[in-house]
Amino acid sequence: MSGNFKYELLKRLQAAGNEPLSGQQIADELNISRTAIWKHINQLKEEGYEIETIRKKGYILKQAANNLDPAKIKALLETTHFGHTIFYEEVLDSTQPTAHRLAQEGAKEGTLVICEEQTAGRGRMMREWQSQKGKGIWMSVILRPDVPTHKAPQFTLVAAVAVARGIEDVTGVRPAIKWPNDLLINGLKCTGILTEMQSEPDLVNALIMGIGINVNHEQQDFPEEIQGIATSLKLQAGKEIDRAELTARILFYLERYSAEYVIEGFENIKKQWESYSCTLGQRIKATTLRDVLIGEAVEITDDGVLKIKLDNGEIKGVYSADISLEP
Secondary structure, three states, X not given: OOHHHHHHHXXXXXXXXXXXXXXXXXXXXXXXXXXXXXXXXXXXHHOOOEEEEEOOOEEEEEEOOOOOOHHHHHHHOOOOOOOOOEEEEEEEOOHHHHHHHHHHOOOOOOOEEEEEEEOOOEOHHHOEOOOOOOXXXXXXXXXXXXXXXXXXXXXXXXXXXXXXXXXXXXXXXXXXXXXXXXXXXXXXXXXXXXXXXXXXXXEEEEEEEEEEEOOOOOHHHOOHHHOOOEOOHHHHHXXXXXXXXXXXXXXXXXHHHHHHHHHHOOHHHXXXXXXXXOOOOOEEEEEOOOOEEEEEEEEEOOOOOEEEEEOOOOEEEEOOOEEEEXX
16 A cells, blocks of 8 residues: 555545545545445455444544554645654664764755664663563654754753653653653653754754654563653553654654744743743753762753752753662
8 A cells, every 4th residue: 555545545544533534435536436446445454453444434543553654654644744744764873873864965954763662772871771562652854944043952951851751741741851851750760862953154054853752662662770760651540641642743843843942042932842841840850971060950041951959059061961769
């Protein structure tokens, strides 16, 4: 089944809701035969879509397959351009290098690289990121903001708000943002964000926004060494989460907030970031490449810098660090 036709068919089935969608109507709209419609419906069923056939009335999509099918994601999009171009593979070593290559080849802003499984997923500081097949969302999005390079780091905070809003919309669970790039639920990590840049000395050519989300993991799916610090949206919400729906919702907010940041600055997004923060107001230990700072996290600046009030009263700004809570 061609990707474009699958997208059109799924879009119509989803829009129809619980009303039967006439096979003849679809055939007329897409200019193909009724037999072709029947074959494509059967193929969707084989891929895991639950579709009811009602004699002389048509088809009802009862339940979509919980996969990252590009056609399904596109059928759920509410964006102008984010996610309209999708590079999908069932297995990748990591979505980041693929997105870097596509960006260098001129891929448009909003291009999405996504897979069911990563064999060499990574987070900040080249840490391994476990990416089990069919359980999570492993994706990278290409952004091409018209901003100078010094304004690029804030996009990690922009993305954190976008992901938090998307998760809250789809699951009903409100995550907390741990500066600079993690999302937690009840103190357990469910999401990591990795922002990498392709640039000239004073101009951003592309940002590669890597997002990894533990979505439908069971506790035993996590390696033993991280079972005490990791969680999934399913474990916290008490239900299975539609991964394509969540992907589409995150893309909606990522497009919206990245454009808002470029046009209007960081002020409004910063307020939203602060409302989700589990870092501000806490006594923390910040481990940088050069220092270990202990004190209270008091604010983030418009440049995304975390301000820490040390025990001697001195205020230190941190651009990047590993953060842990201190008693």
